[in-house]
Amino acid sequence: MIYLDYSATTPVSYEVLDTVSKVSKEFVGNANSLHALGLKSANLLESATKQIADIFSINPNEIVYTSGATEANNMAIIGVAMANHRKGKHIIVSKLEHPSVYVICDYLKSIGFEISYVNNDENGLIDFDDLKNKIREDTILVSICMVNSEVGVRQPLKIIRQIIKKENIATIFHSDMTQAIGKVPVNFHDVDLASMSAHKIFGPKGIGFLYKSSMIKITPLIYGSGKSNELKPGTPPLPLIAALSKAIRLANNDLEKRERFVNLLNEKIVKFLEQYPNIKINKTKYSIPQILNISIMNIMPETFLHILDKYEIYVGTNTACSSGNISNSVMAIYNDSKRAKHTIRISLSYVTTTDEINKFLEVFKEEYEKISL
Amino acid sequence: MKKIIILKYGELTTKKDNINYFIKTLKKNISEVLENIEHEIYYDFGRMFIYVAEKDIDEVVNILQNIFGIFEIIIGFKDENTNIESIKSNVLNLVCDKEFKTFKVITKRSDKSYPTNSMEINNIVGEYLLTNISNIAVDVHKPEFLINIEIRKNEILYYFNGIKGLGGYPVGTLGKGLLMLSGGIDSPVAGYMTIKRGVKIEAIYFESPPHTSELAKDKVIKLARVLAKYNSNIKLHIINFTEIQETILKNIEHEYLITIMRRMMYRISAIIAHNNKCNILINGESIGQVASQTLTSMRAINEVIKMPVIRPLACFDKLEIISIAKKINTYEISTLPYEDCCTIFVPLHPVINPDIAKCNLYEKNIDVDKLVHKAIKNHEVIDIKAKEDNKFIDIL
Numbered sequence: 001m002i003y004l005d006y007s008a009t010t011p012v013s014y015e016v017l018d019t020v021s022k023v024s025k026e027f028v029g030n031a032n033s034l035h036a037l038g039l040k041s042a043n044l045l046e047s048a049t050k051q052i053a054d055i056f057s058i059n060p061n062e063i064v065y066t067s068g069a070t071e072a073n074n075m076a077i078i079g080v081a082m083a084n085h086r087k088g089k090h091i092i093v094s095k096l097e098h099p100s101v102y103v104i105c106d107y108l109k110s111i112g113f114e115i116s117y118v119n120n121d122e123n124g125l126i127d128f129d130d131l132k133n134k135i136r137e138d139t140i141l142v143s144i145c146m147v148n149s150e151v152g153v154r155q156p157l158k159i160i161r162q163i164i165k166k167e168n169i170a171t172i173f174h175s176d177m178t179q180a181i182g183k184v185p186v187n188f189h190d191v192d193l194a195s196m197s198a199h200k201i202f203g204p205k206g207i208g209f210l211y212k213s214s215m216i217k218i219t220p221l222i223y224g225s226g227k228s229n230e231l232k233p234g235t236p237p238l239p240l241i242a243a244l245s246k247a248i249r250l251a252n253n254d255l256e257k258r259e260r261f262v263n264l265l266n267e268k269i270v271k272f273l274e275q276y277p278n279i280k281i282n283k284t285k286y287s288i289p290q291i292l293n294i295s296i297m298n299i300m301p302e303t304f305l306h307i308l309d310k311y312e313i314y315v316g317t318n319t320a321c322s323s324g325n326i327s328n329s330v331m332a333i334y335n336d337s338k339r340a341k342h343t344i345r346i347s348l349s350y351v352t353t354t355d356e357i358n359k360f361l362e363v364f365k366e367e368y369e370k371i372s373l
Numbered sequence: 374m375k376k377i378i379i380l381k382y383g384e385l386t387t388k389k390d391n392i393n394y395f396i397k398t399l400k401k402n403i404s405e406v407l408e409n410i411e412h413e414i415y416y417d418f419g420r421m422f423i424y425v426a427e428k429d430i431d432e433v434v435n436i437l438q439n440i441f442g443i444f445e446i447i448i449g450f451k452d453e454n455t456n457i458e459s460i461k462s463n464v465l466n467l468v469c470d471k472e473f474k475t476f477k478v479i480t481k482r483s484d485k486s487y488p489t490n491s492m493e494i495n496n497i498v499g500e501y502l503l504t505n506i507s508n509i510a511v512d513v514h515k516p517e518f519l520i521n522i523e524i525r526k527n528e529i530l531y532y533f534n535g536i537k538g539l540g541g542y543p544v545g546t547l548g549k550g551l552l553m554l555s556g557g558i559d560s561p562v563a564g565y566m567t568i569k570r571g572v573k574i575e576a577i578y579f580e581s582p583p584h585t586s587e588l589a590k591d592k593v594i595k596l597a598r599v600l601a602k603y604n605s606n607i608k609l610h611i612i613n614f615t616e617i618q619e620t621i622l623k624n625i626e627h628e629y630l631i632t633i634m635r636r637m638m639y640r641i642s643a644i645i646a647h648n649n650k651c652n653i654l655i656n657g658e659s660i661g662q663v664a665s666q667t668l669t670s671m672r673a674i675n676e677v678i679k680m681p682v683i684r685p686l687a688c689f690d691k692l693e694i695i696s697i698a699k700k701i702n703t704y705e706i707s708t709l710p711y712e713d714c715c716t717i718f719v720p721l722h723p724v725i726n727p728d729i730a731k732c733n734l735y736e737k738n739i740d741v742d743k744l745v746h747k748a749i750k751n752h753e754v755i756d757i758k759a760k761e762d763n764k765f766i767d768i769l
Contacts, residue, residue, distance in 0.1 A: 019768050034711075036587050043591070047765050061705075245769050 002356045005316040006200075007149060007179060007291050007347035012243075013202035019246045020204055023239040031236050041238055048238075048245035052209070055252055056188050064210040064231045065241055069178040070100045072195030072210035073143075075231060076174045077104045079218030080141045080193070081113055087170065088138025089113045094126060094155075095332035096148040098176055102328075118144070123284040124153030124333045128163055135167035142171055146186065146194075147179040150329035150345060151282050152291030154180070157190035172216055178208075182251030183290045184259060192216050198240070203247030207240035258350035263289035265348050265357050272361050278372065280339055282330050290349065293330065295342040299371060304344065307367050313360055316345040374450040374463065376430055378423040379532060380437070381445040383540040392418060399442045399543035405605050406436050406759075434536065439602050441569050442546075443538030450531045457489055460529060461501045464520060467531055468502065473518035475510050476502070480522045487524045494522060542571025544604055550653040550683065551646035552576045553638065554596060554609070556589055556711060559657025559686055561596045561703040562694050566685035567655045568603045575649055576600070576607055577642050579614040584718075589711040594757060599703050602759040610645050611753040614638075617744050618718060624738040628724040631665050632732060635674045640745050643678040645752070654678075659686045659694065664723040673727040 003011075012020075023044065029037030031045045046060070053060040066072040081091065091108065093101055095117050105115045116134045119127040126144060135142070142164050147154050157175055164171050174193040180186050182201035188194055188211050197208035212218065212231070224233035266289040273279050273294060282293035296304060301317045308315060331340040382396065400414050400421065410433060413424040425433050430448065437446050452463055468476075478498045480491040489497070498520070499511055523530040552564040554576040564574055578593045594609065601607040617637050625633050642654050658666045665674065675682060686694055698704035763769070 022768055034586060034588060039586075039588050039591060042588075044765055044768065047761075047763065048769055051769050242765075242768055249769065 001312040001314070002360055003314050004346045004348065004352070004356075004360065005314050006349040006352075007152075007345065008316050009199045009205065010202045010349065012199075012204050013247070013250065015250060016203055016243045016247050020239045020243045023242045027238055027242075031238060044242060045236055045238060048242045051245045052248055055248055056186070056211070058188050058211060059214055062188075062212055062214055064212055064229050065236060065244075066195075066208050066210055066232060067206055068199070068208040069098070069176060069195045069197035072197075072208055073098070073100050073174075073176055074104055075210050075221055076193040076195060076212070076218065077101065077141065077143060078108065078221055079231070080172050080174070080216075081108050082219035083217055084140040084172070085113075088136075088140045090116065090136055090139045092116045092118055092131070092134050092139060092142045094118050094144045095120060096124060096151075096153060096329045097143065097145050098149050098178070099328075101143060101145075101176065118142075120153075120332060122333065123286050124148065124151055124329070125284075125286055126155055126160060128159070131160065132163055132167055135164060135171060137168065139168055139171045141174060143174040143176070145176040145179070147177070147184065147288055147291075148329050149179050150291070150327050150343070151284065151293045151333060152179070152287040152289075153284060153329075153333070154184060154286050154288050158187070161190050179291070180288075182248070183255075184288055185255060188213075193218075198244040198247050201247050201251040204240055204243050207237065207244045209244070259289060261350055262348050262352070265289075265352055265354065266292050268354075268357055269346065269361065272364075276368070276372075282334065282339070282343065284333065290347060292346045292348065293327070294344055294346065295330065295339040296344060296368075297338060297342050299342070299368075301342055301344045304368070304371070307371070308363065311363050313363060316347060317343060374452045374467075374531075375424075376427055377449050377451055377530075378425065378430065378433060378437070379447040379449045379530075379535075380421040380423065380443050380538070381447070381535070382420070383442050383444040383538065384542060395442070395543055395546050396421070398546045399440075402440060402442070402543055402545065402605060403437070406440065407433065438536065438538065440543075441539050441541035441571065441603060442543035444540055445535040446538050447532045447535035452529050452531070453527060455487070455524065455527065455529050457494070457497060460494065460522065461498060463529075463531060464498050464522070465502060465505055468518070468520060468533070469506065471518065471533070473509065473516075475512035475516050476518040476520055477511060477513050477516035478502075478520045478522065480524065482524045484524050484526045491524075494524075498522065539569070539603075541569035544568055544571060545573040547571035549573045549575065549649070549651045550655045551610075551642055551649065551651040552600075553642055553654060553656040554578050554593055555657070556592045556596065556707060556709075557657065558691075558698050558704060558707040559659060559662075559694055561600060561657075561707065562697045562701070563655055563657040563683075563685045564600050565603060565697070565701050565703075567683060568600065572653070572655075574600070574604055574607065574655065575610065575646075575651060577610040577612065577645055579612045579638055579641075581615045581618050582613070584615065584618070585712055588709075592706060592709050592711055594755065595706045596703055597757045598759060598761060599701065599706065601757050606759065607757045608649070609755045609757050610649075611755065612641055612645075612748050613751060613753075614748065617748060620739050620744060622718055625735050626731075627720040628722055629727060629732065629735055630718060630720050631723045632670060632673055632727040633735060635665050635670075636677045636732065636736070637741070637745065639674055639678050639682075640741070641748055643680045644745070644749055646680060652681075654680055654682045656682065656684060657686050657694075658684045659689055659691070662691070664725050667725055669726040670724075673729050673732055676729060 027041045027044055029041040031041040049060045049063055109115055119130045121127055161173055164173050172192045175191045177186055177194045178197050181196045192213045194211040199205040220231045270281055278298040280295040326340040327343040330343050410429050415422045478495045480494040482491050521532045550572045552574045554560045576597050580590055597607045597609045621633050
């Protein structure tokens with residue numbers, strides 16, 4: 001099997017799986033219980049959280065565990081909207097967000113909020129002037145993903161934060177960092193809220209967290225008991241949390257070295273594909289190397305996907321969460337609907353090998369040239 | 374240019390004959406907390422210089438912000454090129470990304486053989502900055518930004534505004550004290566304030582299993598760990614108080630429960646303190662806060678020992694105490710909801726003005742010496758480091 005869809009999800013690494021199993025077996029107490037078993041679990045919970053907090057230089061109480069990035073996005077965006085609706089009902093998002101963000105915005109629109117979409121330039125970079133002009137006195141939230149899931153464009157969050165806070169100091173800044181964490185260095189201090197998910201970094205599915213700066217308040221979406229967190233009450237899923245913590249630790253080893261390696265693989269593929277006039281490379285100078293988006297203009301992407309299936313080679317069509325539609329991000333950057341309809345996303349990881357890429361390109365050449373005739 | 378960390382001493386500068394002892398202790402304390410980071414320390418009577426690798430600077434500055442005896446932490450830049458042209462360009466390079474509207478240049482020349490004098494250097498550098506950076510002005514009285522240039526033998530030192538340190542005296546310069554640490558809000562704050570005066574502390578905690586839980590003990594360990602950050606490490610004495618408490622409950626007039634209990638705690642603490650070379654007891658009592666903290670109660674309790682008891686919070690109100698607890702990050706731990714041995718067995722109406730004669734009379738019903746010595750004989754000691762060993766290294 002050659003797996004090239006790491007941005008959709010990753011397999012759980014052996015070390016992380018070991019943690020899930022160990023914790024499930026050995027830490028049976030509820031971290032909210034008063035007895036010694038509960039204390040043992042509570043201590044592990046605390047250490048796991050502290051490890052994450054230390055890696056990102058944040059405070060442990062700024063971490064809210066969620067089932068993943070979609071829940072974190074809901075918690076952040078709806079939570080800010082509910083907490084601030086008296087101050088304003090205006091929210092700004094980019095045109096490069098994960099589909100879940102747009103669905104949340106549609107819901108908020110239906111209950112009276114106003115959503116603006118900030119433009120980007122031909123490289124996918126947020127249009128700073130447009131952002132500045134769109135921020136108003138009643139703008140309560142700006143949500144811009146750090147790395148776009150389809151084309152991999154990375155936004156300079158520090159600059160965006162400066163622009164936002166200069167225009168309106170009260171506007172809260174959220175960023176979906178799901179595609180960034182574990183791939184490129186992140187700084188939570190650039191934002192007020194950030195979402196992430198473990199299954200993109202060799203962790204289990206069903207766990208992620210929301211970073212919420214202690215300086216801001218949001219309204220909880222879920223109500224219940226348990227001392228762990230007022231935004232996410234209930235029994236903490238300790239095996240998943242410990243696994244998340246470990247996955248984050250492992251993902252942040254040698255970040256830059258791994259990025260350089262993946263960049264070599266990425267460039268090898270690009271160089272190979274450039275020989276075909278009907279293949280367009282949807283890569284800008286701000287794209288991270290782990291995500292490589294292409295448009296095969298003369299074939300429907302599903303067709304090619306199924307051909308690759310036969311060889312047990314797996315690539316993605318834009319994001320897994322929006323299959324079937326056109327790629328919003330490619331549309332937003334290139335403004336070409338055909339190009340946006342024909343996208344394939346090849347996503348790489350530091351565990352991808354040169355052999356795998358060679359084999360993939362060999363198959364690609366054979367099958368693509370056959371079908372293009 | 375090489376980055377170095379410059380420390381200005383706190384209150385030490387008021388010491389005369391023994392200033393060397395204070396500075397040496399500060400150096401020892403810093404070396405201890407930096408044991409895992411490669412570093413070199415030099416000092417004179419005015420300042421201390423710490424050399425570390427550039428990548429470690431932020432971490433070291435963070436650590437130094439928890440060390441008592443430091444008035445200011447400054448990141449300085451050292452250069453061996455001493456000619457005036459390089460001074461000009463170095464200063465411009467260093468300040469061009471800083472935001473300020475007014476500034477002042479202060480030059481010190483410890484190398485008096487340097488051809489240009491301090492005033493002239495101030496003028497030359499000031500003028501150079503004014504021509505190269507727009508919208509700034511010199512203000513010699515209240516500048517926003519201070520540019521310090523120090524001309525030393527064969528090297529130049531540049532530094533700007535620093536970060537405020539914790540102040541106080543270096544820990545250990547004034548000997549040792551024993552802190553009576555409960556799980557509450559007050560006692561950790563009392564410990565912090567005593568450490569600030571240069572007293573190294575050990576702590577004593579009374580537990581009553583099974584009436585108090587492991588969680589309560591764990592909470593005290595966590596509090597001690599926070600204090601250990603300022604104290605370099607803490608020896609925590611844990612006394613099993615169950616037998617004493619149960620004996621008191623059975624044999625003593627209920628309104629005097631708390632008074633006698635506190636008297637027993639004082640007796641045990643004073644002996645532990647003496648055995649561990651601690652000269653004082655420290656606790657978080659605040660006048661009038663609860664029944665055992667009225668003046669008559671304090672007198673009735675205190676009279677069982679001769680050792681001085683320092684009560685740093687005696688005259689603080691609760692809100693002042695809470696604000697310090699929040700600042701030093703003990704508040705969140707202290708407010709975790711576990712019973713400690715002072716909150717179980719509380720009589721409905723504890724005596725507010727206990728009578729010493731009555732205390733002595735009631736204590737005739739129990740064997741004070743035997744109970745005290747048994748508790749001390751069986752006590753547990755835990756050495757607590759500021760940084761917790763990762764217990765879950767194989768899991769996380």
